[in-house]
Each structure stands twice: as C-alpha cells, then as structure tokens.
Amino acid sequence: EAGVTQSPTHLIKTRGQQATLRCSPISGHTSVYWYQQALGLGLQFLLWYDEGEERNRGNFPPRFSGRQFPNYSSELNVNALELEDSALYLCASSLNNLREQYFGPGTRLTVT
Amino acid sequence: QKEVEQDPGPLSVPEGAIVSLNCTYSNSAFQYFMWYRQYSRKGPELLMYTYSSGNKEDGRFTAQVDKSSKYISLFIRDSQPSDSATYLCAMSVGYGGSQGNLIFGKGTKLSVKP
Numbered sequence: 001e002a003g004v005t006q007s008p009t010h011l012i013k014t015r016g017q018q019a020t021l022r023c024s025p026i027s028g029h030t031s032v033y034w035y036q037q038a039l040g041l042g043l044q045f046l047l048w049y050d051e052g053e054e055r056n057r058g059n060f061p062p063r064f065s066g067r068q069f070p071n072y073s074s075e076l077n078v079n080a081l082e083l084e085d086s087a088l089y090l091c092a093s094s095l096n097n098l099r100e101q102y103f104g105p106g107t108r109l110t111v112t
Numbered sequence: 113q114k115e116v117e118q119d120p121g122p123l124s125v126p127e128g129a130i131v132s133l134n135c136t137y138s139n140s141a142f143q144y145f146m147w148y149r150q151y152s153r154k155g156p157e158l159l160m161y162t163y164s165s166g167n168k169e170d171g172r173f174t175a176q177v178d179k180s181s182k183y184i185s186l187f188i189r190d191s192q193p194s195d196s197a198t199y200l201c202a203m204s205v206g207y208g209g210s211q212g213n214l215i216f217g218k219g220t221k222l223s224v225k226p
Binding site for chain 2: 004033042043045048056058101105108
C-alpha cells in the first residue's frame with residue numbers, strides 16, 4: 001500500500017512569492033493534516049482538512065491556507081513568503097481518526 | 113510551561129544498551145500518546161501509540177503512559193545502530209469534536225554506537 005506522498009521534494013522561492021505544496025493521502029484516508037517543522041521549533045500544527053472542509057488551524061497567519069479536493073488530496077498555499085517560512089512542511093493522513101497519523105516525506109521550502 | 117517537554121539530548125549509547133526516552137506534559141486532557149521516529153531529512157514514522165495509562169509492547173519497543181504523573185516513556189531493548197534517529201513524542205485530546213492535531217515534543221536525538 002502506497003504511503004503519503006508529497007510534492008515537490010524541494011522548493012526554493014524568494015521573499016514575497018507564493019508557494020504551493022501538494023499532498024496525496026494513503027488510499028481510504030479522508031483526513032489530511034499539515035505541519036511545519038522549522039529548525040529548533042519542532043513540529044507545529046498548521047491545518048486539518050476532513051471530507052473537504054477545514055476543521056481546525058494552528059496559530060499561523062492567514063497567508064497560510066489550503067484546500068482538500070474531492071479525491072482527498074490536499075494543497076498548502078503560502079502567500080507573501082517570509083524568510084522564517086523556510087522549513088520542512090509535512091503532510092499526514094488518517095482514516096477519519098485523529099489518533100494514528102501517518103506522515104509523508106515532506107517538502108523542504110527554502111525562502112531566500 | 114510548554115504543553116509537552118522532551119529532553120533534546122543528544123543521547124549516545126553503545127549497541128545492545130537499553131534506551132529510555134521520556135516526555136512530560138501539562139494538559140490533563142491528553143488521552144492518546146504516540147512515539148514517532150524520524151531519520152534525518154525524512155518524515156516521522158509512527159512507532160507506537162497508546163490510549164490512556166498503561167504499557168504497550170511491540171518487539172524491542174515498549175511504551176508506557178503514567179497519566180497521574182503526566183509522564184510517558186519509550187524503551188528500546190537491544191538497541192541497534194539503525195535505531196539512531198530523532199524520537200518524537202506526540203499526544204492528542206480525545207477523538208471526536210476535538211482539534212484534530214497532535215502536539216509534539218521537540219524530539220530526542222539518539223545515537224547508537226557499534
């Protein structure tokens with residue numbers, strides 16, 4: 001069974017640009033979660049989507065947004081990029097069950 | 113006080129040693145507790161999850177939860193060089209109508225020397 005996949009693996013942007021990150025959950029999983037892992041800060045919760053709806057968001061500004069598509073895949077958009085947005089962005093999925101979240105390999109975003 | 117505290121290490125042990133990794137937390141509403149392993153530049157891999165207090169064993173790994181002390185542990189027996197990674201504890205409030213997200217510790221970096 002294929003795991004959570006994310007694309008691209010690496011993304012380099014300049015300050016002020018927009019970034020789009022993509023995630024495909026494990027087949028049959030309806031919930032998708034986005035986390036940011038910045039150096040020294042650990043994993044911070046960004047967004048949770050379930051059945052196409054945003055269910056909760058973490059303590060991040062509105063320029064972090066996303067959506068979930070009918071096939072349960074998801075994208076994360078980061079507008080007006082700032083240097084401190086440089087981090088590993090991780091996507092996780094679960095089978096309508098928040099307890100067991102399975103992570104993808106992440107997208108490393110570098111903002112210069 | 114942070115919600116979840118985890119000693120970042122690094123922790124270095126010889127091959128074959130028993131490793132003890134720990135986290136403390138402050139939110140008594142947490143009911144689900146997980147341990148993830150993360151190799152360098154990879155996504156976290158779920159190792160163990162437990163509900164409420166008690167022990168759970170899976171091969172060389174044992175997870176313990178003591179809700180009265182707000183303390184969780186992961187023990188690794190017969191540690192191997194391949195166990196060298198960062199270990200993250202994570203926890204969440206009860207299922208259903210809750211926030212959906214996991215709260216993570218910052219991770220403990222473990223190195224197992226041959």
